[in-house]
Amino acid sequence: MTTSLGRAMGGVTKEEQEKLLGVEGLERLCKTYGSADYLERAMRDWSDDVFFLDIWEGLQDRARGQTSNIGTMSVADVAERTSKNVESDDVDGGSLFDETASWYARLRERSEKIIIDTLNSNVREALRPYRHINPWATLSGASASASNATELSPTAEIDPLLSYLRSTLAFLSRALASAPLRRITRAVLTTISTTLWENVLSRYRFSTQGAAQLHADLAAVCRVVDKHVGTGVAEAGLAKCLEGVKIVGLPVKGNSASQVDTAKGRDDDGGEEDEDWDTGAWDAEDGDEVHDAPQKANTARGTASGVDVGELGLWEVERRLFADNQSARDVLEDLGLELLSETEARALLRRRVELAG
Known part of the structure; x- marks a missing residue:
């Protein structure tokens, strides 16, 4: 199915190679998979059939006898073609089609x-x-x-x-x-x-x-x-x-109280906070409370980054993530992140342009 295999096969054109790597190639593989899966199941079912159970018990009796052959075949040859348990004293162990079913199972897996x-x-x-x-x-x-x-x-x-x-x-x-x-x-x-x-x-x-x-x-x-x-x-x-x-998509500012404090600490002159309040006041419609506008702005930022409303913002997450390992685990839990380790989260947070320096 690979290009190198296709080139090694004589008489295979470039167009045929492309087909093998496309849906037509998958169709061949799926047919092989389906056939192997069906035959494996059939072998397992046949092993429980009364007719084949009688044959299996007869083979076991002859294999446990004094002779080293079963007909014209050695016991080892019979075991290779039926089941390695043919010589076992366990009557319930093995079946007539164990090796055949295993072969089809390997073909299916391959x-x-x-x-x-x-x-x-x-x-x-x-x-x-x-x-x-x-x-x-x-x-x-x-x-x-x-x-x-x-x-x-x-x-x-x-x-x-x-x-x-x-x-x-x-x-x-x-x-x-x-x-x-x-x-x-x-x-x-x-x-x-x-x-x-x-x-x-x-x-x-x-x-x-x-x-x-x-x-x-x-x-x-x-x-x-x-x-x-x-x-x-x-x-x-x-x-x-x-x-x-x-x-990496955390909003720059969250809407929690601790996030607001952190943002103020980073803004020396407070101008950025005032700008948010002013913008929110202009955006507020008639009858709206002016103090609701900054929260609406933060809500929009959180929605844009795929983060649920009410979650933490970039600065607070940065502060808690880099404080210590326990604080990092706590903030990852607050964010609902279960797979990221503290090290991976810190490395990713450094990819934000605001923290790139």
Whole structure:
């Protein structure tokens, strides 16, 4: 199924190689997988059939006898073709088709592994353009307060991955049962998560709007996967990446009392706070309380970064995350982050442009 294998095979054209790496190649692998799975189950079922049980008991009796042969075959040859327990004193151990069923099981597992390897290779290739773009720190922060991450359009460079997942998972959802489909999808999502973690999250700087855009791209991947595989599968497979995006997408200011104090401590002349109050007053509609406006501004910032309203802001998280390990664990728990370690969270928070110095 690989390009090198295709080149090594005589008479295989470039077009045929591309077909082998596409849906047609997956179709062949799925047929092999399905046949092996069916025959393995059939062998297990036949082993419980009365007819084959009688044959198995007869073989065991002859194997435990004084002779070293069963007909024209040695006992070792019979064991290799039926079951290694043919000479065992355990009457209930083994069956006539143990070795045959095991062979089909290995073929099934090998077919599934090749499917996963093929998908992982193609996913990495589809993510190649996405890994090399770097708009994350330069996206305008002004629009972050007016845009929700779920309303942003996916980045153009993520389209090859979305198209590949859409066509591949649509086919696999028809060709495979639910259990192998979910196993294969989880393996592919692990590859996507690892690639994005190593080549995007851990590599580039992020503004609030940049993190919101990355969140929108991940949400697009989740929608495609959930449509064909099932709700919640994508979120579970990309959980660590989603938590990383939440860290780098924290709003600059939260709406908790301690966050306000921290922000004031960082603002020497208090001008930034006054500006928020003034802007909120102008934005307030007739009948609205003026003191509600700053909270509305903070709410918009939290929504843009994919963080729920009422959560902590960047400065307070930074203060608590770098204080000590216990404080870091507490703030990660407050944020609802279960997979990120303290070290990983600190490294990601340093990717924010506000803390890049």
